[in-house]
Amino acid sequence: DGGITQSPKYLFRKEGQNVTLSCEQNLNHDAMYWYRQDPGQGLRLIYYSQIVNDFQKGDIAEGYSVSREKKESFPLTVTSAQKNPTAFYLCASTETGAHSYGYTFGSGTRLTVV
Amino acid sequence: QKEVEQNSGPLSVPEGAIASLNCTYSDRVSQSFFWYRQYSGKSPELIMSIYSNGDKEDGRFTAQLNKASQYVSLLIRDSQPSDSATYLCAVNMLRETSGSRLTFGEGTQLTVNP
Numbered sequence: 096d097g098g099i100t101q102s103p104k105y106l107f108r109k110e111g112q113n114v115t116l117s118c119e120q121n122l123n124h125d126a127m128y129w130y131r132q133d134p135g136q137g138l139r140l141i142y143y144s145q146i147v148n149d150f151q152k153g154d155i156a157e158g159y160s161v162s163r164e165k166k167e168s169f170p171l172t173v174t175s176a177q178k179n180p181t182a183f184y185l186c187a188s189t190e191t192g193a194h195s196y197g198y199t200f201g202s203g204t205r206l207t208v209v
Numbered sequence: 210q211k212e213v214e215q216n217s218g219p220l221s222v223p224e225g226a227i228a229s230l231n232c233t234y235s236d237r238v239s240q241s242f243f244w245y246r247q248y249s250g251k252s253p254e255l256i257m258s259i260y261s262n263g264d265k266e267d268g269r270f271t272a273q274l275n276k277a278s279q280y281v282s283l284l285i286r287d288s289q290p291s292d293s294a295t296y297l298c299a300v301n302m303l304r305e306t307s308g309s310r311l312t313f314g315e316g317t318q319l320t321v322n323p
Contacts, residue, residue, distance in 0.1 A: 137315035
């Protein structure tokens with residue numbers, strides 16, 4: 096079955112700690128995205144990548160970092176510089192090209208600062 | 210003005226009624242439009258896509274698009290309690306420096322009362 100796998104499902108971070116959220120897809124999609132969702136709010140774009148070894152900042156990139164060394168993988172690191180990281184993190188992917196097919200989302204990672 | 214704006218919720222309808230969800234967008238050249246359903250604590254799921262003016266029906270769901278008015282809507286006929294969720298409108302928008310990507314509205318929370 097093709098899809099996007101995010102892990103872990105729940106993650107707890109201590110103050111001052113960096114944590115990495117995993118996102119893997121086997122859909123052969125070129126483009127991948129990271130979103131943050133706070134309770135009762137919409138999706139805010141953190142970073143995205145349209146091709147291997149290239150990525151761009153989204154609307155709220157401060158305190159986050161990404162890499163795209165393989166087509167299948169787009170991990171997100173939440174650094175200690177992110178002062179309010181408690182949120183629901185969603186990874187998505189899509190094909191690129193002239194036609195837009197919409198995004199497929201992973202099941203999400205819920206990050207809590209303890 | 211928000212790039213994608215949805216009617217403020219929450220929206221409550223009785224079981225069996227028609228639920229109407231509305232969305233306006235700012236970019237006149239947008240060509241692809243999507244509706245996602247998000248159950249509480251879960252990730253968004255694509256339920257409808259529409260690319261041409263007019264109506265598109267899929268089971269109990271009908272998406273309506275009017276590009277001249279920059280308006281897209283989702284009708285849910287014979288609403289069921291299982292339709293209770295947040296519905297996200299997404300529009301594929303062209304960005305000057307980074308190509309096109311989806312922009313999401315903040316969502317409308319729908320409750321269907323038995």
